[in-house]
Amino acid sequence: MRHKVYTRKHILNAAYDLIEKNGFSNFTARNVAAQMGVSTQPIYLEFENMEDLKQSLIESIMDELTQKVFSVEHTGDKLFDISINYIEFAQKKPRLFMAMYLDEKGGGSxxxxxxxQFFKETxxxxxxxxxxxxxYIEALFHATWITLTGLAALMISKVVVPTRQQIIAIIEQSVNAILESNYEENTFGDIKK
Known part of the structure; x- marks a missing residue:
């Protein structure tokens, strides 16, 4: 009997490396297998199909982000810390950031x-x-999410290069605008597609 060499973790690591380099545009079993130097067989032994691998990968990346990246303290204010960490993640791993948050074939919803959920709990x-x-929590999330994602995209393309203090000031303006407003439930509505 042959001993299983490639585990679920090996495949997820190879898939991670692939999307970190190329995003989801070439996310195929053949490309993941090539990243590992094997046939596609181990992938289909561990995952039902490529969508199952993709969903597992996205969940795995989000778990890592929430545990190791987004929870790092900088200011003592959790909302500001999440925001700074999100921007720093985009700067340190721009291709992964774009694949997970901006690529229509990526992490999406x-x-x-x-x-x-992480934002709210934190x-x-x-x-x-x-x-x-x-x-109010939803409004804060939407205001910071939209602001930070736009800022991160502009920073990745080197259109703007704000200091950490400037980033904090931008976040503070977004947060204060929501907290000081007479927020109505339909201000953002359901902005997801």
């Missing part, structure tokens, strides 16, 4: 939903945000 741990309603 999974990344959006998981990012919102900021509710902070005294100044713990009494916010669900609508």
């Amino acid at each position: 999974i990344m959006y939903d998981r990012s919102y 900021i509710l741990q902070q005294e100044e945000y713990k009494d916010l309603t669900e609508q």
